[in-house]
Amino acid sequence: MSKLFDPIRVGRYTLQNRLVMAPMTRSRAQYDGTPGELAAEYYAQRASVGLIVAEGAQPSDDGQGYLTTPGIYTDAHVAGWKKxxxxxxxxxxxxxxxxxHAGRMSHPDNTPHHRQGVAPSASAPGAAMFTVKGMQDIPVPRALTTEEVRQTVQDFRHAARRAIEAGADGVEIHGANAYLVQQFFAPSANTRTDEYGGSLENRARFAIEVATAIAEEIGADRTAIRLSPGTAIWGIDEGAEGPDLYRYLVAELDKLGLAYLHIMDQGNEPLLADIRKLWQGTLVLNRPGRPREQVGADLATGLADLEGYGQMILANPDFVARLxxxxxxxxxxxxxxFGGTARGYTDYPTLSETQCA
Structure with a gap:
């Protein structure tokens, strides 16, 4: 476990240890997408980990899926994140x-413009979502035109620039968990016939263009991406070609010299081993549900350079000290x-607070 606490160079930064706080939606932003008043306290409480990856922030009005998630494209958003x-x-x-960008995982009642969600194709996820009117079925999205796909790439570029203006050390592209980027990967969500659909190379194109645009805008050493190969939720089915798509995608992304690749493991160990070989840079590995006794195991074997954790850091602001x-x-x-007040957000006790109680 000692390797966990060694410093490591990631992109242009030297991190104090090899523990990463994984991004977790908390739905506590204001309705205009400005981070909530407690966000600064919440993240600062957990600053002893090597790297915090803040919750997903939409890059545009179209990118919002859930209620009260933060944005990072307006002046108000930038000012809020700066705190x-x-x-x-x-x-x-x-x-x-x-x-x-949530893509088809969106409901008009949850977005600023109340418009139909957008996606690679007009295919609904077959799921329900919480809205101001309660749980509602997610409607069929509108398929993006080719030009709108290109504009969405620019939306990501703009959001990355705004994140740096807000003082962020970098950005992580959400290419996992059945949201827009992964929707392009999956034949079940992408039936396009233009250059963004069909072959695995075409289905990987959007992710590569987004990463390239952001790297050009803010520097590759401040740009990262998260992937979850094999995720099969909300109608996502990557098909038999799925593993080969990720092998191709990772090899292409590796050429960009990004700060890190963040993998959310879904249990395909042979594919994970191939990704480790294909990716020459820094690799963050997040294994959901990893038991405490396995903390540090992937660092010890060399499979990962850093390990990501979600709920354990959410509930333990002094996670590093407890380890x-x-x-x-x-x-x-x-x-x-999701949602609410300080309860379950900034009120988890540290070890010293527990001992004094």
Whole structure:
């Protein structure tokens, strides 16, 4: 486990350890997408990890899927995020903002313009979503035109620039979890006949163009991407070619010299081993549900350079200190994951607070 606490160079930064806070939607932003008042406190509490990847922020009005998620494309968004980045930096931490376009995982009642969601193709995910009117079925999205796909690439570019203006150390492209980027990968969500559909090379094109545009805008060493090969939720089916698409995609992304690749493991160990060989740069590995006794295992084998954790860091602002001292961990309360107040957000006790209680 000792390797966990060694510093490491990632992009243009030296991180204090090899632990990463994975991005987690908390739905506590204002309705205009400005981060909520408690966001700075929440992230600063967890600044002892090597890198914080903040919750997904939409790059445009069309990119919003859920209620009260933050944006990063207006002056108000930038001002709101600046409070968070300043607070994290004051604690000696580093923070990347994740850029998340929900694509078809959206409902008109949740977006600023109340328009139909957009996606690679006019295919609904077959799922429901929470809205101001309660749970509603997600409607069929509108297929983006070829020119609109290209404009969406520019939306990501613009959002990345705004993230840097807000003081973020970099951005992570959300290419996982059945949102827009992954929708382009999956034949079940992408039936296009232009250069963004059909062959696996075409289906990978959007992700590569987004990464290239952002790297050009803010520097490859401040640009990262998260992928979840094999994710099969909300109607996503990557088909038999899925593993080969990721092999091609990772090899192409590797040419850009990005800060890191963040993999959310879905259990395909042979593919994970291939990705490790294809990716010459820094690799962050997130294994959902990883038990505490396995913390550091992927660093020890060399499969990963950093390890990402979600709920354990959510519930333990002093996660690093608890690991170092083998102290017990708080349990995350799922009832307060999304929306709400300080409860389940900034009120998880540190070890010292627990001992003094």
């Amino acid at each position: 968070t980045t300043d607070a994290v930096h004051a604690k000696g931490g580093h923070l990347f903002i994740q850029l998340m 170092k001292s083998s102290a017990p961990m708080n349990e995350a309360d799922r009832n307060d994951f």
